[in-house]
Amino acid sequence: MIVLSPSILTADFGNLQEEVEKAVRGGCDWLHLDIMDGHFVPNITIGPMIVKALRRYAAIPFDVHLMVENPDGLLKLYADAGADIVTVHQEASGCRHLHRTIQHIKELGLKAGCAVNPGTPVELLEPVLMDLDMVLIMTVNPGFGGQSFIPSTLHKIARLRAMAEKWKPDLLIQVDGGINAATCESVIQAGANVLVVGSAIFDGVDPEGNVRKYKALLERRED
Numbered sequence: 651m652i653v654l655s656p657s658i659l660t661a662d663f664g665n666l667q668e669e670v671e672k673a674v675r676g677g678c679d680w681l682h683l684d685i686m687d688g689h690f691v692p693n694i695t696i697g698p699m700i701v702k703a704l705r706r707y708a709a710i711p712f713d714v715h716l717m718v719e720n721p722d723g724l725l726k727l728y729a730d731a732g733a734d735i736v737t738v739h740q741e742a743s744g745c746r747h748l749h750r751t752i753q754h755i756k757e758l759g760l761k762a763g764c765a766v767n768p769g770t771p772v773e774l775l776e777p778v779l780m781d782l783d784m785v786l787i788m789t790v791n792p793g794f795g796g797q798s799f800i801p802s803t804l805h806k807i808a809r810l811r812a813m814a815e816k817w818k819p820d821l822l823i824q825v826d827g828g829i830n831a832a833t834c835e836s837v838i839q840a841g842a843n844v845l846v847v848g849s850a851i852f853d854g855v856d857p858e859g860n861v862r863k864y865k866a867l868l869e870r871r872e873d
């Protein structure tokens with residue numbers, strides 16, 4: 651099964667409750683929450699209080715992507731806010747002891763993910779692959795929604811899928827950035843099974859209909 655996790659980054663932030671409710675009504679599997687600190691990436695978004703507030707309007711897994719430096723001290727805040735999956739970045743300062751950070755996420759009762767930027771080789775994650783539930787391959791440089799998919803990331807997805815077959819066959823492989831109707835088939839073919847879709851869903855027009863469209867597209871290819 652391919653999981654659809656809409657990213658609220660391009661949603662109407664003045665109306666987040668309604669935007670989230672629309673995505674949920676459309677039938678999305680998870681909700682992807684982009685947390686940016688203005689240091690790891692040149693943008694600032696939301697914190698645990700907003701995650702907690704949104705939790706009231708969605709009974710689906712919250713997939714929290716921490717684009718922050720020094721995530722360790724924040725993990726409990728996001729666990730308490732209602733996160734189900736927390737993903738940290740391999741490149742973040744404070745992730746030098748990545749294995750320890752992953753254990754910390756798991757001790758909080760959450761699924762653990764690790765993200766890599768387009769310029770980071772996935773091979774760096776091999777030593778911790780069997781400890782991870784999910785690897786997020788960034789298919790754009792993180793920080794902003796609405797960017798174009800970087801084609802060279804396809805090779806990384808395929809290499810990670812091959813590594814996963816050896817070390818962690820049930821690894822979730824998430825892709826994030828520039829995923830839309832034109833790019834989703836190639837990332838799935840390469841081995842991705844969790845799609846983060848931002849601007850192609852939260853387009854300011856019809857998030858609910860867009861979720862339905864993507865779910866139908868994914869279901870058709872499974873038949």
Ligand SMILES: O=C(CO)[C@@H](O)[C@H](O)COP(=O)(O)O
Pocket residue numbers: 657659660682684715790791792793794795796797826827828829846847848849850
């Ligand atoms: O984490 C990020 C960007 O840093 C993503 O979640 C994007 O926001 C996805 O948006 P689109 O590329 O699909 O518009």
